[in-house]
Amino acid sequence: MTAAANQSGRRPTTSRRLERAGIRDVAAAAGVSITTVSDALNGKGRLPDETRSRVREVAERLGYRPSAAARTLRTGRSGLIGLTVTTYGEEPFTFTEFAYFAEMARAATSAALGRGYALVVLPASSRHDVWSNVALDGTVVIDPADQDPLVSELYRSGVPVVSDGKPGNCPVTAWVDNDHEAAVLNILDHLSEAGARRIGLLTGTSTDTYTRLSTDAYLGWCDRVGQEPVYEAYPAHDPAAGAVAADRLLARPDRPDAVYGLFDPNGTDLLAAARRYGLRVPEELLLVCCSESDVYAGTEPPITTLSLKPRRIGTTVVNLLIDAIEGVDSGTGVDIARLFPPRYRTAGTGPPPGTLMPTELIVRASSQRRSPRTTVSPPRPPGEV
Amino acid sequence: MTAAANQSGRRPTTSRRLERAGIRDVAAAAGVSITTVSDALNGKGRLPDETRSRVREVAERLGYRPSAAARTLRTGRSGLIGLTVTTYGEEPFTFTEFAYFAEMARAATSAALGRGYALVVLPASSRHDVWSNVALDGTVVIDPADQDPLVSELYRSGVPVVSDGKPGNCPVTAWVDNDHEAAVLNILDHLSEAGARRIGLLTGTSTDTYTRLSTDAYLGWCDRVGQEPVYEAYPAHDPAAGAVAADRLLARPDRPDAVYGLFDPNGTDLLAAARRYGLRVPEELLLVCCSESDVYAGTEPPITTLSLKPRRIGTTVVNLLIDAIEGVDSGTGVDIARLFPPRYRTAGTGPPPGTLMPTELIVRASSQRRSPRTTVSPPRPPGEV
DNA sequence: TTGTCATGGAGAAACGTATCTTCAGCCCCG
DNA sequence: CGGGGCTGAAGATACGTTTCTCCATGACAA
Missing domain, CATH: 3.40.50.2300 (Response regulator)
Structure with a gap:
């Protein structure tokens, strides 16, 4: 039962293609055990630096790459x-x-x-x-x-x-979300301060958290302020439905004088609809939408956007x-x-523990009737969820 | 790490080890060997349907999920x-x-x-x-x-x-690419037919295949047609450099009357530059750029784009x-x-074997002096690489 | 009876690593 | 001189599959 007898029968088959060097090959080439190789390469165990570097050098020479599958199986971690x-x-x-x-x-x-x-x-x-x-x-x-x-x-x-x-x-285990409620309230306040009397909302029909929280915040705000809610909902994933909904919102008899759109394309859609109805922005219609795109810095006029800081x-x-x-x-x-x-x-x-992160309102001309300067809202203090 | 924080009852039922059921557990529960379990679940071996379904049922009941790591180690395939x-x-x-x-x-x-x-x-x-x-x-x-x-x-x-x-x-092992050369030649021909006398190019400074092949095709075309090349190159990954380069191109004394831009933002940049110089598109300047974005269907005027069909x-x-x-x-x-x-x-x-795929030119108003109708170019027959 | 198949299924050997345990030396102190 | 502690390293096991090999059984033909 010598080590030599044990190792002799490794690969009796003809190795026509060269196998990837395993840890055994490195051990054999370096004249040490596989334990030593593993320890040397992973910085564990008690080994003199000389052995460590020698093993590393041999491994490098052989082009040794540890098998990710084997390591995952052994350690339970896949990375x-x-x-x-x-x-x-x-x-x-x-x-x-x-x-x-x-x-x-x-x-x-x-x-x-x-x-x-x-x-x-x-x-x-x-x-x-x-x-x-x-x-x-x-x-x-x-x-x-x-x-x-x-x-x-x-x-x-x-x-x-x-x-x-x-x-x-x-x-x-945990979750992270934007403080959607605070964001919406902030926007509504912002529009109010800019002179809006009736703020409309362009929202979605799906039941995801974002849509729900934002809509609820809007409805709560309306209730608190005493404004009748004015909103249109559409399936957010339908690229064409947004334009229709924007049109519908501005065609209402109780047409709002300010609109917040929950989804990225709402800005251009609302702008187009406003143009169709001959409404000047921001003079007759204040506009804000939620978007990460910087095209809204270049529209005519530039549109105020809410960034979710993805x-x-x-x-x-x-x-x-x-x-x-x-x-x-x-x-x-x-x-x-x-x-x-x-x-x-x-x-x-x-459980589960969650973290709310502040959003960022990028104010542009579309939501200001005075001097259109770009500014950033300060983060709001955390409120209850 | 206080004991209280440690004890904050997270999962009360997990006090005992709820190990994932392995193939051995399934075998024991079904009263067969692990070989049979493996064969039954993977549809291999010779087993009567009754055994197969029984094993499958037991595995389902135990919530058995094979270990991806072990399977990968054994089969050499990770998926x-x-x-x-x-x-x-x-x-x-x-x-x-x-x-x-x-x-x-x-x-x-x-x-x-x-x-x-x-x-x-x-x-x-x-x-x-x-x-x-x-x-x-x-x-x-x-x-x-x-x-x-x-x-x-x-x-x-x-x-x-x-x-x-x-x-x-x-x-x-293999590669796939668009037929960039054919695409560029196609665009240059298209612009020529629309009346362009001097076609300029907005290109990049990097040495990737796309940039190199496209630029070479342009230079070759110029040489063949007898036009002096008119181009500006800029680092494509710099978002600001594109606008500067577009401006530079239109400010040249030998200003082109048609431009092809290799990168996505070139369309809007060129449009803005043209506006600054008071050039009407397409009357005084024909425009084409390579882009996958559909915003170019909505610009004023709509811009002809080359789609690489990603x-x-x-x-x-x-x-x-x-x-x-x-x-x-x-x-x-x-x-x-x-x-x-x-x-x-x-x-x-x-080696290596490669495949060239045709591109698609979406013709819009910016590259036509007659009737702007949307059409699609037929795929070119394959040429030498 | 004996041999040949086909069927159903078990045993055990990998796969390549990490790590727990053990062990031989060696030095030093009592 | 004996043993405890330290250093350096080897042995062996486990991770959880897949799959190769092989055996038991019974049916059927020779």
């Missing part, structure tokens, strides 16, 4: 993070449809790579065949559905899940997720509490 | 495909900067998922720590650098690589890659030949 966008239409991804998603995904990818993780793009559909085929350390879910079965299963099976957008009824969200979501992954080694969740910034955090002990 | 975009600035990704990348990536993701693969986004930098940490069945490289060390190493280590954009000096490219690239992954089991490349369509394929036996 992979799932990224999911809820699908609207037939296409599984809405990346480019809304600039918000694209920017958010880009930031998330960067943040993950910066911490040594890679992002895997996965469909929100709960097709097991796809999901169970990839070992995930955690998952980012953008805009989760109200009762997402996929998220529930992931969470139940112990995979950390962090969502962009406050989740409805599915449990998540990059900040994406970075935060990923960092939260990786913190959860690396902080929780056993099955039970621990230590997540310290990861959240002191402000903008839900106080209660009840 | 993961890398997606890389060459980085321009500090940001690792240019996804949103150019709509082409975003659309292409989206199509590639869809195509991969449709065939059971998932895409993992990776940086083009050759940081081993990231790349070697994930088991890849193959890689898509968008716009590879002229002598990409990363691509070379991947290819050498046997990982199939398919590139979007004809590679310069690095070996790839979705078609993305789908083709991924299908080619997966064909290579599944068709080539040994190290040496085989069988790839049959995968390529008979047309648009390089004839020679020498």
